[in-house]
Amino acid sequence: xxxxxxxxxxxxxxxxxxxxxxxxxxxxxxxxxxxxxxxxxxxxxxxxxxxxxxxxxxxxxxxxxxxxxxxxxxxxxxxxxxxxxxxxxxxxxxxxxxxxxxxxxxxxxxxx
Numbered sequence: 001x002x003x004x005x006x007x008x009x010x011x012x013x014x015x016x017x018x019x020x021x022x023x024x025x026x027x028x029x030x031x032x033x034x035x036x037x038x039x040x041x042x043x044x045x046x047x048x049x050x051x052x053x054x055x056x057x058x059x060x061x062x063x064x065x066x067x068x069x070x071x072x073x074x075x076x077x078x079x080x081x082x083x084x085x086x087x088x089x090x091x092x093x094x095x096x097x098x099x100x101x102x103x104x105x106x107x108x109x110x111x112x
Contacts, residue, residue, distance in 0.1 A: 003077055003101040005088035011077055013105055018079055020086045028084055034112040036082035040105040042090075042098050045074035077101060 002012040009027070012019040017033040018040070077098050079086040090098045 001101055001104055003088075003090065003098045004094055005077070005090050007089075009088045011079070011086070011088055011101065013101055013108070015108065018105065020079065020088065022088075028086065030084070032079070032081050032084065034109055036084075037079060037109065038082070039078070039080045040102055040109065041078050042095075042102045043076050043078055043087075045076065079105075 002010055004010050007023070009020070009022045009024075012021070017031060018037065019031040020027075020029050022029040075090045075092070075095050075098060076087045077090055078088075
């Protein structure tokens with residue numbers, strides 16, 4: 001199964017792990033087996049913003065306030081693991097696909 005994001009990003013679900021494809025290398029695309037993955041979720045833009053605010057300030061310092069924040073109407077599929085964090089914005093018309101993707105990922109994680 002796969003879910004498509006904005007900017008041609010895509011996450012693919014396999015029995016062995018998750019692959020994240022992005023044309024932007026700064027987004028850290030790649031593949032992870034299930035072992036290092038801690039969580040897979042679908043988050044609102046506002047919730048995601050709250051979670052990464054401290055990281056943003058630590059990385060960007062005083063420039064953190066100038067960086068565009070994510071709005072609350074957006075949804076993100078997030079995958080967090082040992083040494084990586086993927087966040088892919090999902091188009092509103094693909095939110096149901098994203099929900100199924102997250103449910104299947106959690107089901108596989110529970111049995112792995």
